[in-house]
Amino acid sequence: MVTRTRFDDSDCPVARSVDAIGDWWSLLIVRDAFDGSRRFGEFQRSLGVAKNILTARLRTLVEGGVLASVPASDGSAYREYVLTPKGEALFPVIVALRQWGEENFFAPGEPHSELVDRRQGRPLRALEVLSEDGRRLTPEDTTVHKVARPE
Amino acid sequence: MVTRTRFDDSDCPVARSVDAIGDWWSLLIVRDAFDGSRRFGEFQRSLGVAKNILTARLRTLVEGGVLASVPASDGSAYREYVLTPKGEALFPVIVALRQWGEENFFAPGEPHSELVDRRQGRPLRALEVLSEDGRRLTPEDTTVHKVARPE
DNA sequence: CCGTCTTGGTAGCATGTTGCAACCAGGCCT
């Protein structure tokens, strides 16, 4: 087959995550969902994505348990897409990508959308990778413990 | 055009990050690089990716400043691919995806590769999104401050 | 209800991208 390679049986959690999200559009849909988008049209306008693509991505996200399709909150007969707990758990992923992007792809002072603490209106603290006892870890401080896949 | 949509001029850092990484293979290449892979053949065997795809992804990652192509460390005439500081800064992204995958795509007790603290051999602490003054934030505690794109 | 607008899609087609397999050049090794 020439289908896109799947990673859903990999023993690496990163690979399975990547596989579950599906593609980059999906991640931007999730980003918009965190930002309050709920309706098909909201996602479509915000992303500028073709409607057939959006339809397909929303479907796979719902099938994957990241989004749920629920009756509209305004009483109309339309449906809305909201994050499930599993989808909400992607928050650190989005924040990590956001911080990496801010750091590396914007000139100083270049305007960009910014995620802020609602209470103080201040930007967030940079994510830190910590050991169990709270030491800050760099990539060199860690190693991957490989697990043999059972035959 | 029917080319894949690009996000490199979006005002959202998440979109620019997504655009810079390019596709999922690239992220898995970066994961392997954190895990110590350096040579073309190492990536190829580890990922099982077609060589032409790997060639293309390595090239875009080098062009994007995530990897650097350096002379081989063993004195041979071959080249190696190592993470730049910009690439190393993806560490929290990989860790976030890894933790999300561990949490959501493995049955309890199912074997999987694991990222551990080299000093203690223990798994890492879960990433936390914190406010500037150290409060732990959920998605609901944050909001995106939109910035108008200058015309 | 009746016509019309909005919402949320589907269908068809051109083009781009992916993956496989075959091939190949230059390093390395004895």
Place this chain on the structure above:
DNA sequence: AGGCCTGGTTGCAACATGCTACCAAGACGG
């Protein structure tokens, strides 16, 4: 020199993406 390893490139078939047009059901004013 001969043969194997490494690190690719090339060609092709299948699949995915994006665009535009179309469409059905819900909302809505009269």
